[in-house]
Amino acid sequence: MVTQGRVARGAALAAALVLGVSACGSSDSGSSPSSGSTPAALEGVGPITLVTGKDFSGNLQNQVDTWNQQHPDQIVKVIELPEDADAQRQQMVQNATTKSDAYTVLNLDVIWTAEFAANQWVTQLPESELPLDKLLPATVETGKYFNKLYAVPTTSDGGLLYYRKDLLDAAGVKPPTTWAEMKAACDKVLPTAPGTSCYAGQFEKYEGLTVNFSEAVNSAGGVVVGDDGKPNVNTPEAKKGLDFLVEGIKSGQISQKARTFKEEEGRRAFQAGELLFQRQWPYQYAKANATDGSSQVAGKFAVAPLPGLDGPGASTLGGHNYAISSFAKNKKTALDFIKYSIDEKQQRDNLEKTSQAPTWASLYDEQALIAQFPYLTELKKSIEAAKKRPAVVKYQEVSSAIQQAAYDAMGGTTTSEDALKKLQSKLEELTKQ
Ligand code: GLC
Numbered sequence: 001m002v003t004q005g006r007v008a009r010g011a012a013l014a015a016a017l018v019l020g021v022s023a024c025g026s027s028d029s030g031s032s033p034s035s036g037s038t039p040a041a042l043e044g045v046g047p048i049t050l051v052t053g054k055d056f057s058g059n060l061q062n063q064v065d066t067w068n069q070q071h072p073d074q075i076v077k078v079i080e081l082p083e084d085a086d087a088q089r090q091q092m093v094q095n096a097t098t099k100s101d102a103y104t105v106l107n108l109d110v111i112w113t114a115e116f117a118a119n120q121w122v123t124q125l126p127e128s129e130l131p132l133d134k135l136l137p138a139t140v141e142t143g144k145y146f147n148k149l150y151a152v153p154t155t156s157d158g159g160l161l162y163y164r165k166d167l168l169d170a171a172g173v174k175p176p177t178t179w180a181e182m183k184a185a186c187d188k189v190l191p192t193a194p195g196t197s198c199y200a201g202q203f204e205k206y207e208g209l210t211v212n213f214s215e216a217v218n219s220a221g222g223v224v225v226g227d228d229g230k231p232n233v234n235t236p237e238a239k240k241g242l243d244f245l246v247e248g249i250k251s252g253q254i255s256q257k258a259r260t261f262k263e264e265e266g267r268r269a270f271q272a273g274e275l276l277f278q279r280q281w282p283y284q285y286a287k288a289n290a291t292d293g294s295s296q297v298a299g300k301f302a303v304a305p306l307p308g309l310d311g312p313g314a315s316t317l318g319g320h321n322y323a324i325s326s327f328a329k330n331k332k333t334a335l336d337f338i339k340y341s342i343d344e345k346q347q348r349d350n351l352e353k354t355s356q357a358p359t360w361a362s363l364y365d366e367q368a369l370i371a372q373f374p375y376l377t378e379l380k381k382s383i384e385a386a387k388k389r390p391a392v393v394k395y396q397e398v399s400s401a402i403q404q405a406a407y408d409a410m411g412g413t414t415t416s417e418d419a420l421k422k423l424q425s426k427l428e429e430l431t432k433q
Contacts, residue, residue, distance in 0.1 A: 039124035039148075042324070042331035047075045050337070051092065052107035052320075054083040056264065056283055057354035063346055067337060074333040076105075083264055085109050085207035089396065096121035096325065104328040105337060108151050109207070110142035110319045111389050111399070117145035118393045122323040123331060125149045130339065138384055139359040143321045145391075150323055152338055153359040155350070157318025158382040159215055159306050160375060162270060162278045162288070166300040167193055175304040179219075179244050182277055182307050186253055189276060198253035200269065201279035203245070204262045205407040210389065210399045211316045212279060213406040215306060217241035218387045219313030224402065224427075225390040231427030234420050240309055242416040246409050259410060271295040279306060281318060282379060286355035303375045305382060317386035319357070357383065394430055401426040 050064065055078075064076050079102075081088040089112055095103045096119065108116060116122045127149050132140050139153035163175055171189045176182035186198035201215075202208025214224050222237030232238075248254035261269065263281065270278045271288050273296045289298045306313035322341060324334045340346065347358040351369060357379055363369055364380040373379075390398055405423040408414045414422075 039126050042123065042126070042335045044330040045074060045333050046330045047073075047077065048104035048328065048330050048333050048337065049077045049079050049102065050105045050107065051079045051081060051095075051103040053081050053085065053088040053109075055080060056083075056287070057350070057356060059350055059353045062353075063341065063350070067340055071333075074330070074336070076337055079103065084262055086396070086399075092116075093121075096327070099327045101325070101327050101329055103325050104330060104334050106151075106323045106325055107154070108321050108323050110139075110153075110317060110321060111207070111391075111395050113143055113145050113151050113321065113323075114391045114393050115395055116323060117148075117150040121326055122150050123326050125152065125324070125335070125338075129335070131342070134344070134361060135342070135359045136361045136380070136383060138317060138386065139319055139321075142317065142319065142388070142391075143323075151321030152323075152342055153319055153321045154338075154342055154347075155320050156357040156359050156383050157281045157320075158357060158379050158386055159211070159279050159315040159318075160282060160285075160303040160379065160382070161306050162275075162280050162284065162301055162303050164189075164193075164196075164273075164276050164297065164300060165302040167196075167276060175302070176277075176307045177305070177312050178307050179309060183253060186276060193276065196274055196276050197255040197258070198275075199248060199277045199279075200254060200258035200261055200266050200275050202262055202266060203254070203259045203407075203410065204265070205403045206262060207399060207403075208262050209406050210402045211318065213242065213245070213402055214316045214387065214389060215279070215313060216244050218316070219306065219308030220244065221309065225392075225398070225431065229390070229392075229431060231424055231431060233427065234424035238420055239416050242406065242409055242420060244309070245406065246412075246416050249410050249412070259407075270301075271297055273297055282355050282357045282373075282375070284355075285373065285375070286353070303378075305378055315382045315386045317383065317388050319359070390431075392431060397430050398427060401430065 061078060064078055068075050081091050092106055130152055135153055139156045143149055143151035143153055167189050173185045173188055176185050201212040217224055217238045220237050220241035222235050222241050223232050225231045266278060266280060267284050269275055288295045291298050306315055322338045324331050344360050347360040348363055350356055351358050351363060355373060364376050370376050392398055401423055405419040409416050409419040
């Protein structure tokens with residue numbers, strides 16, 4: 001939820017300073033890890049690297065190739081890191097702590113800005129040189145730390161409910177807006193669809209589980225860490241959210257196999273026709289619709305907003321931002337490459353080829369694109385209303401605690417109640433100064 005009013009913003013900032021929570025997007029100016037408010041000019045022209053998590057789309061290299069053809073003396077070399085967000089972060093942190101210049105442009109998950117900026121592992125970027133007013137404001141905020149820009153959003157992400165439209169239509173069932181409706185739809189449809197299970201998301205113990213847990217809690221009216229920077233997870237609402245996942249496992253509507261799913265394992269299961277409903281990011285849309293034989297569900301599915309306890313649920317804000325390593329040479333080339341990458345032309349091309357969520361706002365309103373991706377209007381709303389994960393320097397520890405609690409409760413080794421109680425005290429410890 002966006003904090004309203006100057007007084008509330010001031011209070012939030014004060015809390016942020018104490019807790020080490022960023023005041024991203026606030027109009028107040030806070031103390032900053034770097035000294036001046038105008039960033040130093042970025043210098044150095046020549047070859048650079050772009051370090052990114054595994055590119056599921058296959059389109060990144062095409063865009064880099066086009067840049068390379070146009071800039072033969074400023075070649076960009078793509079370095080691909082693992083698929084799992086936590087493993088990507090680990091390699092980027094390792095590179096930064098050794099002050100290595102091997103990585104130039106870092107494709108940072110939206111949750112890492114605070115840590116990388118606070119440690120001065122990335123360089124402050126010149127806002128006036130970037131078309132920030134053309135990008136979705138919620139995405140730009142994720143690249144700020146204490147009101148200064150450290151990373152520019154290249155792709156956004158919002159959770160969507162993928163569902164087998166063919167099976168639902170045949171049974172005369174509408175896409176669900178609540179968890180109860182989803183359960184009822186499964187009870188009705190699954191007896192006619194052997195080998196298909198009800199629901200999956202990203203339930204392996206990694207960042208994806210933090211996303212899915214947070215969505216469940218938020219979709220039941222709870223919070224994980226509030227806008228005031230205070231954890232508040234030991235509540236009846238949060239319990240209802242976690243219970244949605246725990247009960248799903250107990251009843252068999254979520255399979256045990258789904259507890260090993262990151263994005264790609266889940267995508268493969270959906271494409272093999274093993275899932276009726278699935279929580280997934282937009283990138284899956286193009287892949288699951290591929291007609292080259294890789295997907296058995298091409299043309300058979302549709303997407304809808306995530307369901308929740310009493311009505312539509314709330315997505316967690318995902319996405320990736322480009323930042324420049326403080327230890328890199330050729331920072332001017334890096335900035336030029338970032339400008340090229342976030343430009344409308346590249347973002348349209350990327351949407352058309354990969355169905356990833358753009359950050360260039362006007363693309364969501366183009367009729368031709370809406371015809372190709374009918375969920376675009378809903379996706380824009382979902383990104384604008386999405387809940388942020390806590391913007392804290394110690395984000396990884398916060399996330400690990402969340403992952404542990406959710407994983408244990410879903411595994412039945414602890415009750416939801418105990419898991420949340422323990423999580424609350426762990427989060428209090430991590431967010432106090
Ligand atoms: C996607 C999102 C990212 C999130 C990750 C979790 O890549 O864009 O924000 O942290 O999934 O697996």
